[in-house]
Amino acid sequence: xxxxxxxxxxxxxxNITHQRVGYITLRDILANIIRSPLQxxxxxxxxxxxxxAKEEFWALKDINFSVNEGTVVGIIGPNGAGKSTLLKILTxxxxxxxxxxxxxxxxxxxxEVGTGFHPELTGRENIFLNGAILGMTxxxxxxxxxxxxxxxxxxxxxxxxxxxxxxxxxVRLAFSVAAHMEPDILLVDEVLAVxxxxxxxxxxxxxxxxxxxxxxxxLFVSHNMAAIQSLCKKCILLxxxxxxxxxxxxxxxxxxxxxxxxxxxxxxWSEKERPGNDIVTLISAHLVNRxxxxxxxxxxxxxxxxxxxxxxxxxGYSPVPNIHIFTNKGEYAFISHADFSPDxxxxxxxxxxxxxxxxxxxxxxYAIGIAISTMVPLQIHLYEQEAILFxxxxxLEHTKKHDFNQRIPGVVRPRLEWSLE
Amino acid sequence: MGNKTLTxxxxxxxxxxxxxxxxxxxxxxxxxxxxxxxxxxxxQTIVGIGWAIFxxxxxxxxxxxxxxxxxxxxxxxxxxxxxxxxxxLFWQFFSSALSETSGTLIAxxxxxxxxxxxxxxxxxxxxxxxLVDFAIAAIxxxxxxxxxxxxxxxxGFFLIPVLLVxxxxxxxxxxxxxxxxxxxxxxxxxxxxxxxxxxxxxxPVIYPASIAGKYSWLLAFNxxxxxxxxxxxxxxxATPINWTLVSISFATTAVLLVIGVIYFKKVERYFxxxx
Numbered sequence: 001x002x003x004x005x006x007x008x009x010x011x012x013x014x015n016i017t018h019q020r021v022g023y024i025t026l027r028d029i030l031a032n033i034i035r036s037p038l039q040x041x042x043x044x045x046x047x048x049x050x051x052x053a054k055e056e057f058w059a060l061k062d063i064n065f066s067v068n069e070g071t072v073v074g075i076i077g078p079n080g081a082g083k084s085t086l087l088k089i090l091t092x093x094x095x096x097x098x099x100x101x102x103x104x105x106x107x108x109x110x111x112e113v114g115t116g117f118h119p120e121l122t123g124r125e126n127i128f129l130n131g132a133i134l135g136m137t138x139x140x141x142x143x144x145x146x147x148x149x150x151x152x153x154x155x156x157x158x159x160x161x162x163x164x165x166x167x168x169x170x171v172r173l174a175f176s177v178a179a180h181m182e183p184d185i186l187l188v189d190e191v192l193a194v195x196x197x198x199x200x201x202x203x204x205x206x207x208x209x210x211x212x213x214x215x216x217x218x219l220f221v222s223h224n225m226a227a228i229q230s231l232c233k234k235c236i237l238l239x240x241x242x243x244x245x246x247x248x249x250x251x252x253x254x255x256x257x258x259x260x261x262x263x264x265x266x267x268x269w270s271e272k273e274r275p276g277n278d279i280v281t282l283i284s285a286h287l288v289n290r291x292x293x294x295x296x297x298x299x300x301x302x303x304x305x306x307x308x309x310x311x312x313x314x315x316g317y318s319p320v321p322n323i324h325i326f327t328n329k330g331e332y333a334f335i336s337h338a339d340f341s342p343d344x345x346x347x348x349x350x351x352x353x354x355x356x357x358x359x360x361x362x363x364x365x366y367a368i369g370i371a372i373s374t375m376v377p378l379q380i381h382l383y384e385q386e387a388i389l390f391x392x393x394x395x396l397e398h399t400k401k402h403d404f405n406q407r408i409p410g411v412v413r414p415r416l417e418w419s420l421e
Numbered sequence: 422m423g424n425k426t427l428t429x430x431x432x433x434x435x436x437x438x439x440x441x442x443x444x445x446x447x448x449x450x451x452x453x454x455x456x457x458x459x460x461x462x463x464x465q466t467i468v469g470i471g472w473a474i475f476x477x478x479x480x481x482x483x484x485x486x487x488x489x490x491x492x493x494x495x496x497x498x499x500x501x502x503x504x505x506x507x508x509x510l511f512w513q514f515f516s517s518a519l520s521e522t523s524g525t526l527i528a529x530x531x532x533x534x535x536x537x538x539x540x541x542x543x544x545x546x547x548x549x550x551x552l553v554d555f556a557i558a559a560i561x562x563x564x565x566x567x568x569x570x571x572x573x574x575x576x577g578f579f580l581i582p583v584l585l586v587x588x589x590x591x592x593x594x595x596x597x598x599x600x601x602x603x604x605x606x607x608x609x610x611x612x613x614x615x616x617x618x619x620x621x622x623x624x625p626v627i628y629p630a631s632i633a634g635k636y637s638w639l640l641a642f643n644x645x646x647x648x649x650x651x652x653x654x655x656x657x658x659a660t661p662i663n664w665t666l667v668s669i670s671f672a673t674t675a676v677l678l679v680i681g682v683i684y685f686k687k688v689e690r691y692f693x694x695x696x
Contacts, residue, residue: 014694026606092430092537093693101430115535120461132453133536 002104003066004185004217005090010063010099012085012241013056059085060241063099067234069184070215074222074232074249076256081238083221087111087187090219105184105217108135112189114174119163123154123173126162130177144180151206152176179206186218207231225253225297225393257297257391266294267387275382276310280319280372283309285387287368288353297391300363300413305353306388308370317374318345319381323354324369325361326386333366333411340375362413363394440686444539454546459553473557477513481506481561488627497629497659503565507656508626508649510558511584515592515645516617518551522596523603524610526692533693540689541682544596548589555585566656576662577655583667584648584655587674591644594677597685604692625649629659644670644677 033040060082067073075083088094090101091109116133117126127148131141141148149155152172154165162170188207208231210216222228228235228249235252237244239259245252268284269275275282286307287295298304308321322337338344338352368390371383463470481502488494489501496504522544526533529543566573603609624645625632640646647670653659 025608026602026612027608029606088534088693089430092428093534095690096430096432098432101428103428103430104426106426107428109536111535116532118457118461120464121457125457125460129453129457132450133532133538135538138449138452 001069004069004104005067005219006102007063007065007090008100010060010086010089010096010101011058012060012082012089012094013058013097015056058241060089060096063243065236065243065246067217067219069105069217071234072218072220072232074220074228074235074252075238076222076225076228076235076253077238077244080240082241083238084111084189085241086238087189087219087221090187103185106135106182107185107187108181108183109187110134110178110181110189111187113171113178117162117170117174120161122161123158123165126173127177130174134178134181135183136181140182148176148180151179151202175203179203179210184217186216188218189221190223225257229253254296267384275384276372277381279314279317279374280310280312280381282370282372282382282384282387283311283349285309285368285370285384287388287390295390297393299393299395300361301358301395303355303358304390305355306368306370307351307353309349309351310372311349312345312347315345315347317379317381319372319374320344321350321352321354321370321372324371324385325356326367326369327411328365328367331411333361359415360412361392362408362410363392365389365391440539444541447538447542450538451542451546451549454542455549455553458546458550470557473554474561477506477509477558478561480509480513484509484627494628495632497631497653499653499657499659500569503562503569503571503657504629504653504659505627506562506565507653508624510555510562511588511648511652512621512624512626512645513558514551514555515588515648516621517554518548518592519596519599520610520613520617521547521551522592523599523613525596526600526604527607527610540692541597541685544593544600544685548592548596551592552585552589562656571657573656574658577658580651580655580662580667583671584652587644587648587667587670590674590678591648594674594679594681597681601685601688604688604695620645629653631660641666641669642673644674646670 063086075086077083085094087109088111089096090103091107091111093109093111114126114130116130118129121129127145128138128141132138149158152169152175154169154173157165157169162173165173207218218231220228220232232249234247235249236246237252237256245255266284266286269282287298288305288307289295289298289302290305295304306323308323310319310321312319318340320337320340322335324335325333327333336354338354344350366389367386368388369383369385370387371380373380373383463472484505485502489496489505494501525543525547526540533540533543599609599613620643621627623640624643625640626649630640630646630650647666650660651662651667651670654662
């Protein structure tokens with residue numbers, strides 16, 4: 001069977017002059033022609049013959065991939081990598097500069113929730129307008145009307161102009177319309193970033209239901225790694241307009257996050273650079289799971305280990321390894337050190353792992369500092385302040401945020417037991 | 422799932438019959454845009470739909486007072502109010518459609534950059550919205566005809582749809598051109614009102630074409646002159662119907678429409694990059 005989406009050598013070029021601030025006015029152009037007709041003619045001639053110096057920018061270059069029917073493909077990458085441009089080309093909003101795309105089936109796109117919503121119109125009216133803009137027929141909208149309304153949960157405000165809606169209600173209504181489209185291919189841009197967590201979950205659930213039941217093909221751009229991982233089998237990583245890697249979601253996400261945390265999840269010092277003194281030296285530090293696999297990120301509901309390998313060169317000091325966790329703002333999260341034991345004083349290689357329990361750290365980026373010191377008398381043998389950087393990702397599925405929309409503040413986010421009497 | 426539509430996206434799209442088919446596929450969106458513009462416009466005004474009647478009616482009263490009563494502009498032997506109203510009816514359809522269309526892409530840029538649909542829908546819906554206004558304002562003309570005791574000839578009556586088609590083509594053709602240019606050069610919309618005002622005086626709305634004497638043939642290249650002249654001839658029997666004039670008007674607007682559509686299609690795909 002032929003793939004449902006085929007993308008061959010697609011590239012998109014922008015001329016920087018098009019993107020300058022403000023807009024070109026006819027008046028300026030005419031004034032220029034009258035003021036210096038010769039210069040204008042010269043420039044025009046240069047443009048036509050192609051000698052003019054143009055500032056070009058390739059937002060996308062050499063994009064090649066195909067998608068089989070029923071696959072949900074995630075597209076990730078840093079800002080400005082060309083993710084949205086790719087979607088805009090696929091939807092036909094903007095043409096590619098080169099290449100060819102073939103899509104077999106009805107295509108619908110969702111680059112924004114509530115495209116074309118008019119504040120003066122009521123919820124009911126906007127359902128029809130928005131539905132039509134998204135490519136639904138009037139009959140289709142009428143057939144699904146009740147379903148859309150009950151999914152959104154705004155029955156009471158159906159005949160109120162949407163300008164009086166809260167932003168949450170607005171998003172609910174808009175997403176409900178979008179969720180009821182029935183295309184073969186659905187192109188989705190970061191739309192789940194809005195709305196409260198519970199509704200996000202509902203949307204994700206709806207999307208999952210849709211993909212599993214009807215075998216819909218979805219291209220999904222998102223920064224939400226949890227959503228990407230729960231929805232997409234395959235993933236494409238874009239960087240600077242090119243495909244950096246493509247394949248199994250877990251691998252690609254892993255690569256992206258480890259690129260993102262630069263130094264990343266492990267640090268191995270070469271023999272000459274090893275921090276320390278003639279008593280103890282640090283060899284390496286890794287972030288690991290129980291299976292011993294090196295990680296670059298973790299979920300808030302999973303435990304993660306900091307594995308430290310060091311060498312004790314001289315006995316009699318009992319050096320104690322300890323970790324110092326900082327937030328990306330530089331706040332101290334906590335310190336932890338190994339339990340004292342006679343084994344610490346053994347000369348030779350040591351491998352120790354500190355386990356950070358699940359449901360302790362809040363989501364965010366953290367730096368781990370590693371120190372090895374003798375407690376009595378106090379002597380710090382080494383201290384690497386940012387040995388490892390890693391990310392804690394919110395576990396969207398089991399989150400207990402309900403209607404709370406933003407990141408919950410705080411360095412830690414333990415799940416406490418609450419007793420009721 | 423057997424007959425799946427195949428979409429092919431390439432850098433350059435050639436103009437083809439498929440474009441018209443696509444336009445047809447999106448006819449419901451056209452309907453919804455007209456419906457939206459109409460709903461929104463009349464939702465905020467107290468007088469609501471009455472505005473569509475009030476506006477041309479007041480213009481007619483003012484014009485009749487100044488041009489008819491005070492300046493005594495000739496009107497081919499027809500009472501000046503009904504003479505000028507017939508002209509105004511078509512003129513306002515044309516001029517308001519033209520100015521509305523020219524700004525439609527800018528006004529809808531939020532949608533243009535987020536969803537694909539044939540961009541032609543937008544200017545078409547603007548003109549169609551004005552057509553609804555025309556229909557409402559035409560009720561007054563019918564009332565005036567009864568008041569002044571005019572019965573149109575049968576030919577005249579059947580000519581109205583033809584004249585509407587010409588006006589429609591003229592405003593779509595000109596509007597497409599202006600809309601496309603307006604995306605690139607945003608000052609066009611500031612110039613346009615003056616341009617339309619001047620055009621009003623070049624069109625026999627407030628005066629009969631006969632006033633221009635032997636140069637009146639020059640006016641024939643203005644398609645709206647043919648439309649208004651013929652409307653007066655057909656509905657009020659001001660002059661005999663000039664079939665040559667109707668043909669010239671039709672031909673000029675057809676050319677205008679073709680130029681407008683070609684230019685619009687040429688730049689259409691890049692709107693999302695520059696709005």
